[in-house]
Amino acid sequence: MKANYLSCSFTRFTSSTLILLCLIGNALPISAAGFKASVVKIDITPEKSQNLIGYNPRMSKGVLDRIYHKVVVIDDGKQQFFLVSSDLAAIAPSTYDHAAERLSKLFKIEHKNFWWTNTHTHSAPEVGPPGVIKLFLGERYQETYDKEYTALVEDKLVEAVTQARKILIPARLGVGWGFSMANVNRRARDIDNVTGLGINPDGPIDRRIGLIRLDKADGTPLALIANYPIHGTALNETNLKISGDVPGVVANYVEEKIGAPLLFINGAEGNVAPIYSQGSSVARLMQFRSLLGDKILEANKRITSTTTELTLKTSVMIVETPRRPDLKTWPEDLERYSRTTKAGLNLVRIPVSFLKINDDIAIWAAPLELFCEVSNNVRERSQFPFTFYYGIANGTLGYLPTKEEIPLGGYEPLISPFTAEAAQDLTEAVDSFLQGEMKSLR
Template sequence: MLFFQNRIPAFRTRIGLLAVALQLLFSLGSQAIDPKATGFRAAVVKVDVTPEGHQMLLGYGARRSTGVLDRIYHRITVLDDGKTQFVLVSSDFAVVSPSEYDKVAAKLKSQLGIDPVNFWWTLTHTHSAPEVGPPGLPALFMGDRYQHKFDTDYTDMVEKKLIDGVAEARKKLEPARLGVGWGMAQANINRRAKGVDGKAFLGMDPDGPVDRRIGLIRLDKADGTPMALISNYAIHGTVMGGENLLISGDAPGVVAQYVEEQLGIPLLFINGAAGNIAPIYSQYANHKIGRLHQFKTLLGDKIIAANQSLKATTADISLKTARMIVETPRKADLGWVDDLKDYTRTNKAGVNIVKLPVRFLQINDDIAIWSAPLELFCEISNEVRDRSPFPYTFYFGYGNGWLGYLLTAEEITHGGYEVTVSPYTPAAAKDLTDSVVNHLQGKK
């Protein structure tokens, strides 16, 4: 345009004005007609959040780190179908309070205009990573563990790197394709061992309920070259035990790093309903004699095999998000914590209620993903999957905070550790299952 104007400076005024107008139109509207801004786009970013100094570790009893075994990360993906932009974050931490999620979600809304319904922050549930933010509900059950203040400087860094990572991913959005598939790994086991008296304790139950499916989503670039994997598998991050003082992503982090080294693309490890599921090697005091490395083959190679069997991807992608609040009674005479006042209420009958936020992501007509801030027992997510009309139904656990263990009514009768850190009554499993299934089936 400038070349045209310089060659014919005396062109008639109205034509000149038209040229200026067209130039302005192209300048202001370039993104609207940019082919990269239409159709399905995606991007992924990996951000190191390993602390510089020693930190209080979350998981087991209160203890301070002495070093780093393996580095920990935010892994961030942004999906955009031209109408809906969805942000998924997988971070190598145990849990955060829903109030911490709300704080970060509010910042993303203010700074980047992202609606919280489209921002999911999931945790891999490693028990060897630092605390982030206030304790939230765990302080109600394990008050002795929190006789210290959380590190605000480290929390601020974690928050800033997450927000900056999302902003970076949005800038990197490019045309993409998406595929979905299943895999299977026998890297986990039911951990609710039971004695002859029927009482449960932390151990191994080879005959107990388990979920060994790997749910896999692959993102490719427009030319079919791989961009990233999203892997969904239920496993506690407890290969390393409470005596370990080295920061680690535990099995989820080690597996993610291994797959990334093998395939050359990021892997977002999304934990599932791991409330009663442990790694088959668990709670080692010393990483040198532990079995972290074995999960590279037990689970990492199985993720790679699932990826190899995933043949078809498509650029024709539609994203649809939704949310609901599932209300269920909380245990009688159980208190609450001040920073979670928005997650409870008292009904007209005087019953204290827990308000459970549940999120949904539907991708086209065959993928349904739901998430909740729960340490969910696998029987519940298994039933939801079995009753779902979507052939690919995934549960993304430890999502957007932690509101305790949610057990089946049957398992509550056996007692055990998980019952002591659950705010729910035996009605909760049915309340949650029915609400989620009704939503997936399109019922009100």
């Protein structure tokens, strides 16, 4: 059997053209006919003190709640798709690349079929080199990242994938929407439009919960995948205990209620905070069990229809957009994520991944802290009833703000490697793919 790898390249200078490069890749193991799935949850809580870089550097002291890899495998009988959610602050693109290469060599898993997301809790370590953010906030990275812990995280990931491949069982899939007011736009405005971190109740926001539920053949829950945009910043930098923050606390609560793992997949959280943000109170953090956890449970109950018929289609597109002109250097470990044209223009290369499930679910993912307006616009124009954006996937290339927000300054535009055209470049490319190639994938 042959498996096709689809990679598309898009530049703003040829916005009407998508260049398709089709390469033949290795086939994945084929299961017996029919839809199967599995889930594995594995502890990655560090034993030693770790540098928590979500705010200013600080060393962890103890554990508030344990952190995990959660791996779901979906097998439609022809190919397997691997989705990982990890309770980490960030994952370097180069760390994703290395893990993807290991899985390719071990199991012939194509990169396009392996997505590694992180929940973006600011009370857990970053894994791998700091990447783009060090170019702007070098003072955060006076110490080298913990290579021993990074190796452990990667080893545990491979271990979890190995286990998950062995325990596939017949399954059913359901999909639905929920709604929660647990988040708020964090681009606070003064009377002169000076913008900084805070809360902006009138700002753009995305409060939809995208749910995918996997059931066993008998209808009992196997795993729940919840997609919602929110920074993991309910705890502030005075907290020194390892914690999954909002995504971790919510996942633990929902798992207790349904008796199955919950993969929390962050959305376009670039300008989105918890409604209680950077508060040192653990009691405030626990309120998200009601604010978001109960809303996930309510949405889950509304999923009354599931299917055993499943077809998966995956693809990857490279969106090229100009790099900020004042950004003269680029991290060595991100060499494959940049290109310089013959005319001397520096471009950032953003890998955008796509997953189509049957004809009604379209998921796109990117290594970005994306402003929610972008994913909202894509979803509104999509022809797929269920269109989800999985953010901070397969590493991170930093914040991608909108054209309107960049002139207002503030934290996110300050440390973004992108120009004001990037949001439009990304939107046009994703819209075009969803309405064209994604629709025609067979």
